[in-house]
Amino acid sequence: MTDSPAARLQQLFEGHRLTPTQRRIAHSMVRRAADVPFLSSVELAEVAGVSQPSVTRFAVALGFDGYPALRKYLREVVPPGPGPAGDDLNEYQQAVRAEIENLRHLGELLADPAPVLRAARLLAASRPLPVLGLRAAAAQARGFAYFAAKVHPDVRLLDEGGSLLTDRIDHARRAGATTLLCFALPRHPREVVDALRHARAAGLTVVTVADSAFAPVAAVSEVLIPAAVGTGLSFDTACAPMLLGRVLLEAMCDELPDAQARLEEFDSGAAARGLFVE
CATH class of the missing domain: 1.10.10.10 (Winged helix-like DNA-binding domain superfamily/Winged helix DNA-binding domain)
Incomplete structure (x- = not known):
């Protein structure tokens, strides 16, 4: 290619x-x-x-x-x-066009699946699995953690900063965590860089989804997979980082032998409780 x-x-x-x-x-x-x-x-x-x-x-x-x-x-x-x-497109259409380009670039990056597969093995093996995302990246971390909890036995969402953040990282490490997954998007909080530096010092392997290979978190990440954000609107759009998170989830499921059984168990329980409106 x-x-x-x-x-x-x-x-x-x-x-x-x-x-x-x-x-x-x-x-x-x-x-x-x-x-x-x-x-x-x-x-x-x-x-x-x-x-x-x-x-x-x-x-x-x-x-x-x-x-x-x-x-x-x-x-x-x-x-x-x-x-x-597309110079005749309005600003909203241009923002959509830019996101399509970001997704196309992500698709080209994934032509080599090795980084994703390596990350998936690390995530699947970590018990518990802390997932970090602050400020703009909190939604990405929360979405990943929500779905990951359906197949991974112990996912711990870290989406709030403050003095307790390093404590929660330490708690996860003492409980057996070996890897931390981070979503890092602009503007990059200094607190995230400090938290990743602390995680590495504690012995955790850091896997990061960031907007660029040149993001400030690159220096404190063992595995960094970039997915660009859109910048055409007042607030950044993050379709590519979201999709990359789902790709990591899919690859992680392949590394968890009981993932399908867990999903079927959840579906059975949800049906019994009438959890969803069909």
């Missing part, structure tokens, strides 16, 4: 130690992979919300003489995408 423009950009950034500002530029370039080879340094700076000199320093950090050399390289190695068609 031919690498997508986003995948080729990811490969360009791998192995470089980037500052937070540079990670922001890299993230913006991945989101705009199809047209970034044709943006000026000023335009890229506007897209990323940084200064033009920051774009120049970013290009140098990647080993180029300056931004023109980086753009020339991108035009040679990043194939042009379908282009920014």
